[in-house]
Amino acid sequence: MMEQVLPVLTWVLLLSGAFFLVTGALGMVRLPDVFTRMHAAGMTDTMGAGLILVGLCLHSGVNLVTMRLLLVLAFLWFTAPIATHAVAKAALAAGTEPYTLGAGEGGADGGEGEGGGAP
Amino acid sequence: MNRILWLWGILFGLWLLLSYHFEWLFLVFGTATCTVAVLVAARMGIVDRESVPLHLVRRGALYVPWLVWEILKSNVRVAGIILSPRLRVDPSIVHFRASQRTDLGRFIYANSITLTPGTVTTGIVADDLEVHAIVREEVDGSEENDMNRRVAALEGEGA
Amino acid sequence: MFAVTAAALLVAMCLAMCRALLGPTAYDRVLALNNIGTKTVVLIAVLGFLNGRPDFLDLALAYALINFIGTIAVLKYIEYGDLGAGGGTSRDRAGG
Amino acid sequence: MSIVVDIVLFTLLGATGFALLKVRNLFAVVMLAGIYSLLSAGLFTAMDAVDVAFTEAAVGAGISTVLFLGALALAGHHENRPGHTPLLPLVVVVVTGGALVYGTMDMPGFGHPENPVHHHVADHYLEESYDEIGIPNVVTSVLASYRGYDTMGETTVVFAAAVGVLLLLSGARRSGSRASPQGKGGGR
Numbered sequence: 001m002m003e004q005v006l007p008v009l010t011w012v013l014l015l016s017g018a019f020f021l022v023t024g025a026l027g028m029v030r031l032p033d034v035f036t037r038m039h040a041a042g043m044t045d046t047m048g049a050g051l052i053l054v055g056l057c058l059h060s061g062v063n064l065v066t067m068r069l070l071l072v073l074a075f076l077w078f079t080a081p082i083a084t085h086a087v088a089k090a091a092l093a094a095g096t097e098p099y100t101l102g103a104g105e106g107g108a109d110g111g112e113g114e115g116g117g118a119p
Numbered sequence: 120m121n122r123i124l125w126l127w128g129i130l131f132g133l134w135l136l137l138s139y140h141f142e143w144l145f146l147v148f149g150t151a152t153c154t155v156a157v158l159v160a161a162r163m164g165i166v167d168r169e170s171v172p173l174h175l176v177r178r179g180a181l182y183v184p185w186l187v188w189e190i191l192k193s194n195v196r197v198a199g200i201i202l203s204p205r206l207r208v209d210p211s212i213v214h215f216r217a218s219q220r221t222d223l224g225r226f227i228y229a230n231s232i233t234l235t236p237g238t239v240t241t242g243i244v245a246d247d248l249e250v251h252a253i254v255r256e257e258v259d260g261s262e263e264n265d266m267n268r269r270v271a272a273l274e275g276e277g278a
Numbered sequence: 279m280f281a282v283t284a285a286a287l288l289v290a291m292c293l294a295m296c297r298a299l300l301g302p303t304a305y306d307r308v309l310a311l312n313n314i315g316t317k318t319v320v321l322i323a324v325l326g327f328l329n330g331r332p333d334f335l336d337l338a339l340a341y342a343l344i345n346f347i348g349t350i351a352v353l354k355y356i357e358y359g360d361l362g363a364g365g366g367t368s369r370d371r372a373g374g
Numbered sequence: 375m376s377i378v379v380d381i382v383l384f385t386l387l388g389a390t391g392f393a394l395l396k397v398r399n400l401f402a403v404v405m406l407a408g409i410y411s412l413l414s415a416g417l418f419t420a421m422d423a424v425d426v427a428f429t430e431a432a433v434g435a436g437i438s439t440v441l442f443l444g445a446l447a448l449a450g451h452h453e454n455r456p457g458h459t460p461l462l463p464l465v466v467v468v469v470t471g472g473a474l475v476y477g478t479m480d481m482p483g484f485g486h487p488e489n490p491v492h493h494h495v496a497d498h499y500l501e502e503s504y505d506e507i508g509i510p511n512v513v514t515s516v517l518a519s520y521r522g523y524d525t526m527g528e529t530t531v532v533f534a535a536a537v538g539v540l541l542l543l544s545g546a547r548r549s550g551s552r553a554s555p556q557g558k559g560g561g562r
Contacts, residue, residue: 010279011279014279014280014282018285018286018287021287021290022290024313025289025292025293025313026202027201028293028310032208035239035251036208036253037297037309038251038309039197039237039238039239039253040197040236041312041313042239043197046190046194047236048290049317049320050190052283052320052323052324053320055283059327060327064136064139065333068335068336069323071136071339072323072338072342075343076342077234079346080234080316082346083346083350086349086350087349089242090308090353092241092242094305094356098211098251100210101209140510285378288383291382291413292382295390298405299389299393299406307405307406308405311412314409315408315412315435318412318413318415322416322419322427325376326419334419334424337419337424337427340432341415341431341435344431345435347436347440348408348435348436348439351443352443355443355446356401
């Protein structure tokens, strides 16, 4: 039973990981400014890398390789959001105006404060 | 003291995992390395609740699967946005209130927000989180409220 | 199937490369650099399996950490124009 | 498949190299150099030279990016146009490159088991190093034991260079009051 399910599951994980990778990269090219591209890049970091690494884990079974793959994944998931946050903060600190629908390339009314306050 | 021992144990476990050789020579090297590292950390005074958050481990085991599920959902959403021919983005900056008591809790909350695509924490002052969202309507706050509540619960009592 | 994954990784790397070349701002390039770094980590892992010798994951491990350190150094440079600056001034804008 | 990986990585490497030449913004150049290192480390892994890839990752993508940025902080981030036409250098580079490529013609096939390089001391290292030295990783025992003096001299040189660079960078920072003027949003 397991012998049949495992390869299929590996396939599914690897392929969907590849899908998210390419979609994220496509987003990096298509989206209009650095802040929106950040979301696409985050997709690669979380789902793309995550699904592929878990897929590789399933393929190799429980051994040393699995532990190392999981460590890589843990490092990625710990560091990726910090790096993303740092990019966003540095961009804002330098006065980059986030792209908004109404204002076109770079709103004229300052880079912040146009968002409604959620809770 | 307890925390120092735990830190040593975790480091030594990592050493064993990465080296995976059990001859005496390597075990002695590992022991020495971990001991020096822990002593330096202890002398710097950075072995505390924040750097060795033992109290989070048990409840964190419940939080991580939930977070992974959230990440999965928002990934699918953002993928849909990117692949749609008209590229329906409506980015804006919104603010959330973090109700965690400790810096560590707020750090986990802010990182969880960034880790879910579609939202990136751009700034944090006291308990006010500045978040850039790729589509304004999608962040009505309900999910973030849920996440906020869960991270606050993760911290537990007596922070 | 590893070949498919590796191909997808290469395509994604090419796309991220376009972003690094096009810019337009420094932050786009940093983002692309970080992104390509992540993809290289995954590529190294996948290549190990593709060649049937997944014993070199330590490299991917070291890479994941170096990539992070590099990104933080870059951003520190952008924000302060100096790698030695402390975090003291980092809160000047964050709140808004 | 691995040939495809090699070709794509080489193409990207070439594109990065040309971009490095064309781009005038030195900050972008540092970013591209980082990408160049990442790509070449991937290439080394694809060619089974894992220890070289490891070094490339640590030195090329990690340390040198940081050092470049430290230098940029002192030197500004725009490259001036060269005052002369780079014709002579181009000729020199093309001739040298051609000579190198010509040199590779005489080399035995890549990875061929009968290559002399695989039969000098390599056999001995591979077969005996664990019994002689007791370190599981052959590369480590070659570097740290068989070539111990060599490595010691090497690390001494690298250490001296690192100290020198750090002294230069930190000395300049202390003497000047440079923090604010070109600081914010430096790299664009």
